[in-house]
Amino acid sequence: MTTHTTASTPEARELVLTMDGQEVSFSVGETLYQVSQRLRTEVPTLCYDDRLDPFGGCRLCVVEVEGQRNPVASCTTQALPGMVVHTRSERVERHRKTLLELVVSENPEARIDPLRGHASQELHHLRERYGVTGERMQGRKSGHSRPDDDNPFIARDYDQCISCYRCVRVCAEREGDYAISVKGRGFATQITVEFDGHLRDSACTFCGQCVQTCPTGALADRKALRAEARPEPIVATRSICPYCGVGCSVDLLSKGDRLVGIRPAMDGPANLGALCVKGQFAFDWVQSEDRLTTPLVRGKDGQLHPATWDEALDRAAAGFAKARDEHGQHGTYAIASGRAPHESAYAIQKFIRVSYGSNYIDNCSRA
Amino acid sequence: MSNPLADMEKPEVIFAIGTNMTECHPVAATRLKRALRSGAKMIVADPRRIPLAEAADLYLPLRVGTDVALLLGMAHVIDREGLVNREFMEARTEEAEAFLEHVRQFTPEWAQSICGVPAADIERAALMYARAERGAIYYTLGITEHICGVDNVQSLCNLALMTGHIGREGTGINPMRGQNNIQGAGDCGALPNNFPGFQPVTDPAHAKRFSEAYGREIEAVKGITKVQALDRAAHGELWAMLICGENTLVSDPDRDHCDKALRALDHLVVIDLFRTETAELADVVLPATAWGETDGVFTNTERRVQRVRAAVPPMGQAKPEWWIVAQIAKRMGSPGFDWQSPQEVFDELCSLSGIYKGLDWEKAGTAAYHWPVPEPGHPGTPRLHEHDFPTASGRGKFVRVGFRDPAEVVSERFPVWLTTGRRLQHYHTRTMTGRAGMHYFVPEEVLEVHPDDVAAWGLQDGQWCRVSGSKGAVEMKVQANDRSPRGTVFCSFSFGDVPVNVLTGAGYDPITETAELKVCPVRVEAVAR
Amino acid sequence: MKHSNDELIARWRGEPAPLLPLLHALHDRDGYLSDDALRAVAKGLRLPIADLFGTVTFYHHFSRQPPGKAAPRVCDGPVCKHRGTQALLQGLPGATVMPCAGRCDGPVPVLQGDLVRVGSTPDGLAEEPSPLPPPYPGDRGECVFAEIRTHDRATLAGYRSTGGYRALTAARDTMTPNEIIDVITASGLAGRGGAGFPTGRKWKAVAQAPGGPKTIVCNADEGEPGCFKDRALMDHDPHALVEGMAIAALATGATRGFIYLRYEYPQTLVILEDAIAEAQRVGLLDGFDLYVRRGAGAYVCGEETSLLNSLEGKHPFPRNRPPYPVTHGFEDRPTVVNNVETLCAVAPILRHGAAWYRDLGLGDHAGTKVISLSGDVQRPGNYEVPIGLPLRTLLHEWAGGPAPGRTIQAVTMAGLSGGLLGPDALQGTPAVTLDEPCLRARGAFLGAGGIMVFDDTRHMVELAHEAMEFFAHESCGKCFPCRIGTQRLTERLSGGGPVTLDAWTAEVTDIGDAMKATSACGLGTAAPLITDSLLRYFPDQVARHLAGRKA
Structure with a gap:
């Protein structure tokens, strides 16, 4: 049974090997370890990281290839047509255990x-x-x-x-x-x-x-x-x-x-x-300990004091409403953040455009 | 970026200019380093001998603020040597002949006289880039934070158009965005000239559509930029301001001016995580949830739309910004702020943005889409300009730029060039990195000065100096360092106790109003402390 | 006058394979490699400083602090150990040991600076040229040694006086590359460094490989304990090697060549450089740039892919194969890597013909092999034997057998890599012959041809321990079975491990089996042949070793 077809050209159809009794097709340049991963054969390894060039150091990934005297490191061995590979033979499992010991x-x-x-x-x-x-x-x-x-x-x-x-x-x-x-x-x-x-x-x-x-x-x-x-x-x-x-x-x-x-x-x-x-x-x-955890509102004493959300939002809204009522659509400005998510920037631009009908909005990309 | 990050592993020749990528975009730089490992060649143009320059095949140490001259010189050589990609130019560009005529006056020798890079190296760079099968340009704020930022970018575009290094794998013009969601802030319409999706506010059709969608008439007139807004506030012509997640006072140029502007406001509301210097000036400070506590969407530098997710509950009473803003709007009687979740906010954005039309909250969760995603079912657009350019004619337009001096140039009084930037371990004004143990690496700001200059100017490595410019002075310690060329010094803007931006920002690009943060003539003197 | 870092870097930066000669130049200047020097090299050659630091620490002859190169290093190879190593170590201030330095035919070598002296006591040390092969005791005829004893052989004039370089000129003027390769193929010449790969096939593969420039690398890193044949060839017949390499270049289209010479042969370096200069002066090497590069003390660099990495300035780990050097060798381009002896046989074969060379061997075997014979025999030295010669003939007839009254208890094969042959093999019938099929059938192999002889006074467990300690010292550390296996086997041969014979044997056998089956290069697969053969031939001594521990 062929479990993986990479291409349909006549040459590619010949790129087939047998691994643990299963016929597998592969692409040029693939290693036996990569083929084994596709088959979800759990070939052990310690020096392999699929982002790195194969190294062949730990030798735990050795597999038997029929016709070869010694097992080969599957991570550094290129798949070739017709190979017959055994990833779990008694012999390699024994060597793996010794290596792990x-x-x-x-x-x-x-x-x-x-x-x-x-x-x-x-x-x-x-x-x-x-x-x-x-x-x-x-x-x-x-x-x-x-x-x-x-x-x-x-x-x-x-x-x-x-x-x-x-x-x-x-x-x-x-x-x-x-x-x-x-x-x-x-x-x-x-x-x-x-x-x-x-x-x-x-x-x-x-x-x-x-x-x-x-x-x-x-x-x-x-x-x-x-x-x-x-x-x-x-x-x-x-x-x-x-x-x-x-x-x-x-x-x-x-x-x-x-x-x-x-x-x-x-x-x-x-x-x-x-x-x-x-x-x-x-x-x-x-x-961090110094995060802002409550709203702050400037008091009559000129200092910022903790406030409830209701107080703070009312105060914020009142100030913007006053500016709108007294100075029209060009009296208020908003600066959105380039670090906050989209929803923040979107909400702020909408706030200006809906509340003032202006385009008095920018973000911090200019500095 | 015109091209996806994955393309950074594929150029044959890399041209990196005005980008200290290994420090400012370290993970993107790993891709360039992998390209080098597999045989790519790299040209690096930067006034400082940054780490990328050490890895370069050709390093062009240009004087600060002279990018246009260098790039004109390169364009001249490409034309002179017959390396113009005629086929591409005829099929995909306009105003090419006029441009070629224009560059014939700018010899590499002329360029050398301005930018200081030997003419022979300018020629080599031009030949390397133009002869490559795939040439790719990368840049950052070293290109844009100048009074001629737009000219710089257009000069780079001209090179790409001359050679056809655009619209293909491993090519392109690739600005690296500096903040996690600065691209997203623009995408969302937090701009005075564009609605969400970069739809111009001056286009009556867009204005009409948004007016209808928002249930309120929106003027089809560009707003003012932040820079102008601060000016107006300082002059008593602006009364209220909402600042979200920005420590404007520290990060903007000309701190005194900014301080005056913010204090002049009747009403300042700041939404932030911390009690920043800017928050201290506010009438109301509202605590926002932080990254890690917030569900939402970011767009990265390659226009990839991705979701961020909350992993821990908010600190104290902190709330998501969209919720805070909606509450204020509702209390002012503004309609359309009844969102119950960030998903509702994002999906509303998608419905109104041409480039997000095919996206939604779920799709953003897959991190698989680069905008534009013009309709549902569209796979996204990792690579721009494969077939046409976003101009009326669909052709890439050559722009005849000329060199001009920075807003301020060195003089007898201020004989030294100061340029600023980031360091690897810190970010902006350190609101984040300053609270995360990064002082282990960089505990304080230093002025990087070439060892010869340290001696010549009577400074001492590790001792204090005063850096004065036309607008003020700051003091910091000297670090002898041959990354800085002779006559040019460097520091970051990350430390509040060394507010280097009191010096910078003498000029702004006339089109983008981006401040000239990268060039500032100063005087450096030893001080006892 | 001492050259500055910058001067030395400028001298070498533009040269091929510059790292080792540059490091040697600095090491020669200061006696050690200082942090400053390494930083300058890293900058000058644009190498990562961490990699450079790590690579330098790989080579045991590179010092990182004074007195470094100025301190004496005394050979403690298996033969020298019985000839005075201890006395020398005690008598020479600051002396440290080094693994076998290739003077087993005239022990004990002491290396100090660029001077090799030999002797058994501190007072008896003298600078002596390396011994010539003894007069030929056979009747079949020699190949590489046929003319080596002639007067002035090492000079161009002397070499030419008996027909030297005629093969090269004839090949250049009258033969196509294919014809040269055909002769070498027909001669049956195979790799004499131990691997035994047919030389003609290797050359053909390089000749046909796409890309260039192509390179001929001579493996002169004779690091195997008990091997000193390449030293004799290079010291006494350097032009034969140069001519062989030039012919290899003609045959394969190579335009450059390197002789990778082991560190322990400083005089040889001078001899080779003189010979190359002489040959260049008269135009014999036109179109072929030949360089000598000196190793710095690492046995694994005798493995061809480690050697190539070392030559390129990389960490000298073996490479994964395929691809092989014939297509991806020096700087990833097609490369011939041949042993000294192989290359020295090339010119005689071209001059006398393929059939001549084939017929030098006995029976079905083609050609000859130089055996470095040392230890407990009366006439140690290099013997060029017909392949297939009975081992007994070599030991007893050619080399005079053991000292009077003694018997030979064991010999090592392939230096140490081929394990031991014990009394059963030495005395049994059919007689052991010096050819791979016969030796492999007995769990050994001929390899590079080092045979060390141990008489009945020697402790075989101790010898096995010394051998394993050598392998552990020289293991590169890349693959787990060799890195940990050689260490665990060494410990078990010196008193560690389980105390019961069964448990001890089981561990030693399991480790050995895993090493043989899974190691990444020949060092790891060969090392356990020592324990295998120890258990096979000397089980009583093993039992006594364990019993002694318990007591």
């Missing part, structure tokens, strides 16, 4: 709070799926955390690091900052930045992309983690970033009434999962 053996057994980042549960999930307890393959651990880097945004808990290089690659390939790199080699490999320093002193722009792609929570959203102790469930609400005009899609993370963090929407059409330091980390103003 090796990975787990160098990670502390710790609960990884999902607030740490978008992908932070990946290792945890695979560990559960393969029943890896951490008893076998014990030995030295390789990562060295950097508590000395006390920036308030990104925790660098490299004890949890598995050297999948997703942070290095996302920084280079997606963000174009090339701030993160690798020091040393082999088991001594350490994820680091220039001259082993702190993020602030490096080319890092604190966009948080490394945090969101980290599959173990080694790089973590320190701001979100402030809410770690709150008991409520994490709720994600899809929205758009409030800063520049690019319009990045974000998920607002809340616990109860509290906004606790921001996560880039991987399927956001404007940003494709990217954010900048402002969009990622600068959200606390929303629930």
